[in-house]
Amino acid sequence: MPADRFSTATRLKALGEQAAARVHRVKRRPRRNRLTGRAALLALVVCALVVALAYPMRQYISQRSTIADQRRKAQDVAAALDRLRDEKARWQDPAYVRQQARRHLHFVMPDETGYLVQDGSGARAAPKGVEAAELPWYDKLWDDVDRADHAAAGR
Template sequence: MPADRFSTATRLKALGEQAAARVYRAKRRPRRNRLTGRAALLALVMCSLVVALAYPMRQYISQRSDIADQRRKAQNAAAALNRLRDEKARWQDPAYVRQQARRHLHFVMPDETGYIVQDGSGARAAPKGAEAADRPWYDKLWNAVDDADATDPIDAAVGR
């Protein structure tokens, strides 16, 4: 008889039964809570850090947004300043001033004859309160004087 009492097949069968018993016991055993003291402390520290940093981060983001808005406003102001400088430079040119006086104020040079062409659209026959935007300034001025003369406060007080 050999020194070994059990055959290989018997040993394998016994090992399989032991493994099956261990699996069965592991399934029956109540699970241990996985949240240990260290994990709970870590979670508490992380939550407190999130709470402590939430307000400063919100302020930081808000301030960055304000800085971007101010930079955009500064760029717009610089662009407006450049436009105004260009316009000022144009107004320093006497030819431009003459051109604008002719266009907007209907000025004419000496020895020239000024004409205003009416196209018959009825712009001058507008009702009393409505003024056409394309009428010259002096025409608007004389209409205002005529309207003021038509409603003289002294005549109204006397009853004429």
């Protein structure tokens, strides 16, 4: 009788495992590493694409921002141009010119009497709360002449 390498118990155990595997369809797969060569290559390609596209994307976003700023500036300039056109149209109206001459230059029409109210001190200074820009042009001119005269006399 030839000598068996395995005992009967060992053979029966092996046959039982094979039968159980067939019944339960349990297959033992060899354990594989999760990171395969293909996955590593894919990760490398994705990283290379990210690095290659980072600078152009930053430039694109920067240029879009610049374009938006320029469009806002163009809208502001267009609005200012509209205001200036409106003002030019107002200056074409003789009634508006007369109104501005009365207000800023203190002009009076013929047969009208112009009055300037002073505080009684005799000084030609701006009243309290009134800035020099609100003085009539002739008062500004005379004040400049007085200051120049005092500066020349002080030498």
